[in-house]
Amino acid sequence: MTVNIPVLKEVTEANSMLADVLRTRFAEQGVFVLDLIASPGAGKTTLLERTIEGLDGSVRLGVIEGDPHTSIDAERMSAAGVPVVEVNTGGGCHLEARMIQSALGQLGADDIDALVIENVGNLICPTGWDLGEDAKVVIVSLPEGDDKPLKYPMGFLAADAAVINKTDLEPYSPAEVETMRENALSVNPDLEIFEVSCMTGDGVDAWLDWIRGRVAEKRARQG
Ligand code: MG
Ligand code: ZN
Numbered sequence: 001m002t003v004n005i006p007v008l009k010e011v012t013e014a015n016s017m018l019a020d021v022l023r024t025r026f027a028e029q030g031v032f033v034l035d036l037i038a039s040p041g042a043g044k045t046t047l048l049e050r051t052i053e054g055l056d057g058s059v060r061l062g063v064i065e066g067d068p069h070t071s072i073d074a075e076r077m078s079a080a081g082v083p084v085v086e087v088n089t090g091g092g093c094h095l096e097a098r099m100i101q102s103a104l105g106q107l108g109a110d111d112i113d114a115l116v117i118e119n120v121g122n123l124i125c126p127t128g129w130d131l132g133e134d135a136k137v138v139i140v141s142l143p144e145g146d147d148k149p150l151k152y153p154m155g156f157l158a159a160d161a162a163v164i165n166k167t168d169l170e171p172y173s174p175a176e177v178e179t180m181r182e183n184a185l186s187v188n189p190d191l192e193i194f195e196v197s198c199m200t201g202d203g204v205d206a207w208l209d210w211i212r213g214r215v216a217e218k219r220a221r222q223g
Contacts, residue, residue: 012128012129015096015097015098015129015130016097016130018097018098018101018132019097019130019131019132020130020132021101021132022097022100022101022104022131022132023132023133025132026115026132026134027221027222028222029110029222030113030218030219030221030222031112031113031114031115031218032113032114032115032134032135032211032214032215032217032218032219033114033115033116033117033131033132033133033134033135034114034115034116034117034133034134034135034136034137034211034214035117035119035126035131035133035135035136035137036048036116036117036118036119036136036137036139037119037122037123037126037127037136037137037138037139037155037158037159038119038121038123038138038139038140038141038155039121039122039123039140039144039148039152040121040122041121041141042121042139042140042141042144042165043139043141043165043166043198044118044119044121044139045065045073045076045077045118046165046198047139047163047165047196047198047207048063048077048080048116048118049076049077049080049198050196050198050201050204051116051204051207051208051211052077052080052081052082053080054204054205054208055208055211055212058212059113059114059211059212059215060111060112060113060114061082061083061112061113061114061115061116062082062083062084062107062112062114062115062116063077063082063083063084063085063115063116063117063118064084064085064087064095064100064103064104064107064115064116064117064118065077065084065085065086065087065118066087066089066094066095066099066117066118066119066120067086067087067088067089067120068088068089068090068091068092068093068120068121069088069090069091070088071086071088073086073118074086083107083108083112084107085103085104085106085107087099087103089120092120093120093122093124093125093126094119094120094122094125094126094128094129095117095119095120095126095129095131096129096131097129097130097131097132100117100131100132113215113219114211114215117131117133123138123148123152123154123155124152124154124155126155127154127155127157127158128154134214134218135159135160135161135214136155136158136159136160137159137160137161137162137163138155138156138158138159138161138162138163139162139163139165140162140163140164140165140180140184141164141165141166141169142164142165142166142167142169142170142173142175142177142180143166143169143173143175144175145175146175146176146177146179146180146183147183148180148183149162149180149183149184149186149187150183150186150187153187156184156187156188156191157187157188159188159191160190160191160192161191161192161193161194161210162184162191162192162193162194163193163194163196163207164177164180164181164184164193164194164195164196165196165197165198166197166198166199167195167196167197167202167203168197168199168200168202177195181193181195192210194206194207194210
């Protein structure tokens, strides 16, 4: 059996150094950067669509779409009317700072207020890769089970906020929103939690307010 941990550590150290370079650049530009992590199907892209729609241009967004194989999500972002760059990881299960650096060159949008990075659908390894973001947000959908935060605690530990999505499915699912919330807070008591349904729009306003607040804070610290 081979253990690759020391090699991984070297790689992640190089990644962290580059992430710091990106973070400095974002600070100078006053751009708020969000890293969205979730399992496949939790609703990252749909939440982004609701976010773009809800902010309605009041916050200028740019999006980097991490996708293992396709451009399906990038096309959805493009249709929603925001500048987007797709990063195909060729089956890779997370984004790295060097991918963000090269995507920024293609995004060519210096006049944005916030950059949202949709990470590859995976609740494990994206938590260990710094992308220069201000905040990680973990999205978890109710039908995945309200024990998800306990089974995959790393994402909840690394996150500033958790979005519990698909709350409209509560009547059809053994999982309970309240239990999901309690489990998430038991892993990380500092989590900001939003209960939303991207289908009905329920709870989306509180999420939009949080984004607006974080964007304003970042802008105020600019320079
Ligand atoms: Mg997606
Ligand atoms: Zn990975």
